[in-house]
Amino acid sequence: MGPVGPHPAVADVRRVVREALSDLDRGALVLAACSGGADSLALAAALGFVAPRAGLRGGLLTVDHGLQDGSAERAAEVAALAGKLGLDPAEVLTVRVGTAGGPEAAARDARYAALAAAADRLGAAAVLLGHTRDDQAETVLLGLARGSGPRSLSGMAAASGRYRRPFLELSRATTVAACEALGLTPWNDPHNEDVRYTRVRVRAAILPLLERELGPGVTEALARTARLARDDADALDEWADMAYQNCALSDIDGIVTLTVAGLEGLPGAVRRRVLRRAAIAAGAPSGALSATHVLAVERLVTAWHGQKGVDLPGGRTAVRRYGTLILAISPIP
Known part of the structure; x- marks a missing residue:
């Protein structure tokens, strides 16, 4: 009997990370943003496996938002996993979360600012984010509720500047299964269960209701809608760029x-x-x-x-x- 390959979920997360990094030059530094949850933990593990085999350097960043007791200790534990995963450098980024736009938006703004500053300082070619197909579906529903048009419905981009989201085609269940197969224990953020947050209510109540009432496959359909809407929005934006140049008499x-x-x-x-x-x-x-x-x-x-x-x-x-x-x-x- 020949050698047994990795668990299918592990193979999936490694494959999509490998594809997401295929255009980078050898020796480039790639950083995984890791909160310690199943999605980002599977992402960091996949990067630790893929990077050396692709001639790349892999590192890890974890953000301490300071919003919960013990957050600093948990962030340090996540950073300490980097050595086990084959990632170096590994840093804890401590941020202060403001209030502008509400707690979710303020935490996101602080997180992205810290990730961008660290990527600049370390000279990283890319930062990987662990958003999954489920996250994409939630984003589409939130955009639909705001009534903010096709750009909002297009959800999150697989690549945007230095940020890359390899898992947008994978389910959250896949990342959980990958962590289990690799013997990794994710940390479940209590904020992910707090129904005061709009996204949590979408995840815990709205999407399950749609799956029950409309049948399975709603999450996949919403993610597919995001891909189609993004193609359309990109085309319209390109047209608008040309139209702006034609219509603008001055812009000074x-x-x-x-x-x-x-x-x-x-x-x-x-x-x-x-x-x-x-x-x-x-x-x-x-x-x-x-x-x-x-x-x-x-x-x-x-x-x-x-x-x-x-x-x-x-x-x-x-x-x-x-x-x-x-x-x-x-x-x-």
Whole structure:
């Protein structure tokens, strides 16, 4: 009898990590962001196996958010696993979580800022994140609930800048099975069971309800929707980039001027993207700029009857004058 291969779940996590890193140069440093949960623990283990065989260096980062008693000790335990997994360097990143945007958003912002700073300091070519197909499905449902359009429905990208998410095609059950097969004991964050968090309610109640009422396969279908929506959104964004160049009369020092005639000839989906980009270029904060704001600016193009300007976040205004749309700090002279 020939040699027995790895457990199927272990083979799966190693395969997708290998594929995610296939374009990197030999000797490049790749860091796994690891909280100690099943997803990120399976990710770190897969990186520790794949990196040396691909001629890469693998390391580990874990973030201590300081939100629970004993968080520093748990972060140190996760970092100590790096040697067992074949990962070096390994660092604990301690952050202070603010309040902007609510607890989930504030923790996420602090985490990503710390990961980016560490990646820059260590010269990493990529940072791996352990989001799974289940996480993607939750993200799509949250985007649908916000009504924020196809870009939101497109969920998380498999690759975005330095960040890569190899597990988006794998289920959470696969990462749990991989950890079990490798003899790794994940840490279950109590926050993942706290129904005060919207994502937890989606995970614990909404998705199981959909699976019961609509039949199995809802999670896979939502993840597939994300892939299709991302392709569409990418195409529309590329079109909007070209349209912006054609419509923009000026874009200097936070004063953006667009030709109304050029905007009128665009499909609505493209025009609204151009207007959103113009508002941000004028200084409106992207996080505060809603679809309602963009629709109000669009009415200056499509439903013009001499109305006053539109107030935008960040003290910006959009006004129409003599066949041009001007977006700048308020008030516009």
